[in-house]
Amino acid sequence: MSEREQVQEYPLAEAVPPERLQAETAELARLQQASVWTRAWGYLKLGGPGYLDAATTLGAGTLTAAMLSGAAFGYKTMWVLWVSMGLGMFMMAACARFTCRGGFRVIVEQNRYHGVIVGSLMTGLIGTAAVAVIFNYGQYSIGTHLIESLAPMLGFDFPRQINWVLFMAVTSYLTLSYGRGSRGITVVESFMKLAIATMLICFGICLALVGVDWVGLVRGIFVPWLPSGVEGVDLFVASSAAAIGVMDWILFQYAGLARGWGRKHETLARFDIVFGLFLPFVLVNYLVIAVFAGTLHKVGLSPETAPELARALAPLLGPTWSQALFYVAFLAVPVTTTVGMSIAAAIAIHEALGWKPDTRSLRWKVSALLPQVGFLAVWYPRPIWLVVAIAAFLSLSNNIVGWSFYLLLNDRRVLGEDRSKSYVWNLGTMLLLTLLNCVAIIYVFNRLGWWVR
Amino acid sequence: MINLDHRYGPWSGRVWGLIVNLAANALALYGLAGYLRDGGRLLHLVIGLAVTVGCILLLARPSQ
Secondary structure (H helix, E strand, O other): OOHHHHHHOOHHHHHOOHHHHHHHHHHHHHHHHOOHHHHHHHHHHHOOHHHHHHHHHOOHHHHHHHHHHHHHHOOOOOHHHHHHHHHHHHHHHHHHHHHHHHOOOHHHHHHHHHOOHHHHHHHHHHHHHHHHHHHHHHHHHHHHHHHHHHHHHHOOOOOHHHHHHHHHHHHHHHHHHOOOOOOHHHHHHHHHHHHHHHHHHHHHHHHHHHOOOHHHHHHHHHOOOOOOOHHHHHHHHHHHHHHOOHHHHHHHHHHHHHOOOOHHHHHHHHHHHHHHHHHHHHHHHHHHHHHHHOOHHHHOOOOOOHHHHHHHHHHHHOOHHHHHHHHHHHHHHHHHHHHHHHHHHHHHHHHHHOOOOOOOOHHHHHHHHHHHHHHHHHOOOOOHHHHHHHHHHHHHHHHHHHHHHHHHHOOHHHHHHHOOOOHHHHHHHHHHHHHHHHHHHHHHHHHHOOOOO | OOOOOOEEOOEEHHHHHHHHHHHHHHHHHHHHHHHHHHOOOHHHHHHHHHHHHHHHHHHOOOOO
16 A cells, blocks of 8 residues: 555545445536536535534634624624635635645655644644643633523523533534444434534524614625724734634545545535535624624613623524523534534544544544533633643634645645645745734734734 | 745755744734734834735746
């Protein structure tokens, strides 16, 4: 077996029965000849890694930023989301290329061409696994708050000091279902699709109750506006960087490999990036911003934390059932993010340390459940020294990992004739890398006292 | 014209381009910070922006 063939094998894909993969390939060939609508519907059903990525990216931090933005600035900063996520699409397309045409595991190739510091350490252990563990504190914190707030609407009390057990049980079960048996991956991806649909429907109903200023909304989406001075620069850079990062790239690349995607899946992969990741991410954020723009922004309320924001919003939504809908949609956010981040952590730890991923092994289960340490957030805040260390490393390494992906995409030794031959694709990737550079530089400038305060 | 895939010392032209772009980004932001604070360092901002745009346009070229 050649080195290339060894790299191409990804053990999680072995769980997918060959006959199902053949049927999927035949279905893709049939869809190629079908009408636009039939093709779109077919791709929506076959997609999955994109939804997994969207559900992971739509976390407590992203939604809190959307709520704060809506409460403070109304509709005005909505354009930042499609611009930043749009730039992220160029890198996601590179990940799709690595999966479908390269057929390789990106961390392995990074280790080979750019060294283990860039591959295993920056991409795997810090950029994905450590981020999953640290960021999961936030998911637990919000998730348990939301269950505590939702329970009285259903007629009972369920304090967070107890309900974290339920949060842990549900998210652990889903995490460990991934890759288990022939349908494990489909079950988790279907759950993610269902959760995103729940967010869209429930937040959509809340928005319908609140009402929309259509002129303000259209202006917010298409007319760039930022607060003046350094606040505007910080807001744009932070929002852009938060939209998509190393974990999203890794999760999409390996989730595609786990589905057994090959050359014939690249069109599906690109469709999945746009309709599974970009649109759900942008739409859910828009709905949340619009709900807060139509309520808290109007009355001039601007609480600073997610639980306070949700509590301030609840009475403005009217009847109890609409408040419950908001809490249900919001609860889907930390649940799906915990599951997605846990899967990403397990994948990254195994790749970084050169372990064979086997979802039945104790090693996989421990790696996948590592982010569950976030349950401590019910009693303690995140350890600040660790947050500062991870944030520093992440700010300074995200762009280096991005450079590595860009170089792989343009490397003849890695992709041969499948390397990027598109000026526009490279241009979009370079704009994203420049944005990630700016995040790193502003972080350093802040530490040196060179940035404006 | 610079061959981005040729090695110049330890790294390829593409890697050197990424490093120059990072330096230009830093210069532009240093200039921006000064401009936002007291209207100074406009030259840093302009040079940093110009080199950044040049690097982005150059590095967008696919390999031959």
